[in-house]
Amino acid sequence: MTTILIKNANLFYAKHLNKSDLLIKDGKIFKIAEVINEQADRVIDAKNNLVAPGLIDVHVHFREPGQVHKETIATGSRAAAHGGFTTVFAMPNVTPVPDNSDDFKNQLELNKQSVIKTLQYAPVTKEETTDELSPIEDLAKLGAIAFSNDGHGINNAKTMFDAMQRIKAVNSHLAAHVEDQNLFNKGVINAGPAAVELGLPAIERVSETSQLARDLILAKETGVHYHVCHLSTADGVKMIQIAKNAGINVTCEVTPHHLLLSDNNIVEDDANFKMNPPLRSELDRRALIDGLLDGTIDMIATDHAPHAESEKNQGFLKSAFGITGIETSFPLMYSRFVKTSLMSLEQLLELMTIKPAQTFGLSAGEIKIGANADLTIIDLNKNYQIKKEDFISKGVNSPFLGQDVYGQVQKTFVNGREVYSI
Structure with a gap:
């Protein structure tokens, strides 16, 4: 070479x-x-x-197989490289969901198309939406970086408890999309003035926080490393802080869009502002910033969620949840946080390199001999x-x-x- x-x-x-x-x-x-x-x-x-060390993103959606009109591993990984990322963790909400050894092996083969290091999550449960656990031990042996049902909350407490025990036994990590689907109640926007103004069904904060409270107790009981995806609420920040002080093995991530935008920015029915969890209130946004600065929040992750334009131009009610983010993450955070002196460049780089590597046990994220x-x-x-x-x-x-x-x-x-x- x-x-x-x-x-x-x-x-x-x-x-x-x-x-x-x-x-x-x-x-x-x-x-x-x-x-x-x-x-x-x-x-x-x-x-x-x-x-800098290549950036690390522990939360991306590359859509292949099954949804290649939205993204492919080739385009997603090249976009990641364009954004300065050299390692990403791909979520398993593809078609078919890689919830068995054969499909997971196929996913790993597909990931070889990546121009960067694409590590693969395995689903916690079959199809990500059932209460039947995936073959966690087999998928861990095949190289799953961690387990997640991202896009879906695990509503059954026993299912989550059993999953935590088995994931702990194989010394892996559980990355949770915390969402009680009953409280989510088919909402499309945060419960707040924008929802009222636009006449849209609302998502209550408690859909996140009630499940988070349950999971933190289960994580304490099992000892599993419990990682919270895309934290979005002020109460969630407080709960993570309390849990860390209590010695619970919990970490969490926040997205640039939840740090930089609130539902105050939604002034018309534009689904480019539709994501899950939704943009919350300005109070929530400020609490997320405080949590990032004081160390309660461990890292920045993009939740890169590409969709075809036809899937995002139908307004809040009919459009898909999610935004693309891997190419804009660093420049947005640098411009809005470092250049405004909210944090130092060194702090930002640590949140996007060292912290995710340390959290998930990667030999990456640092420049050294x-x-x-x-x-x-x-x-x-x-x-x-x-x-x-x-x-x-x-x-x-x-x-x-x-x-x-x-x-x-x-x-x-x-x-x-x-x-x-x-």
């Missing part, structure tokens, strides 16, 4: 930013120093741009507008279209191989 020398990097290394050169040999980081003058097959001048050369080069000074024609994803369903941001990914490398270049 060729050797690559990256010169003049603003390197995120040992949790700090350092002016350094970096040498890649045989796909791994071989040397880091202030100046490296060794011969290399390729020399890249980083021009003092940020060189001997590590795989999973890297991204980002021009933090580049100002540009988010446009759907620039997306690599098939999904262009984003409420952030037209917004100006900073932080353009220039190159992305996986194991020292360039998988994206502007």
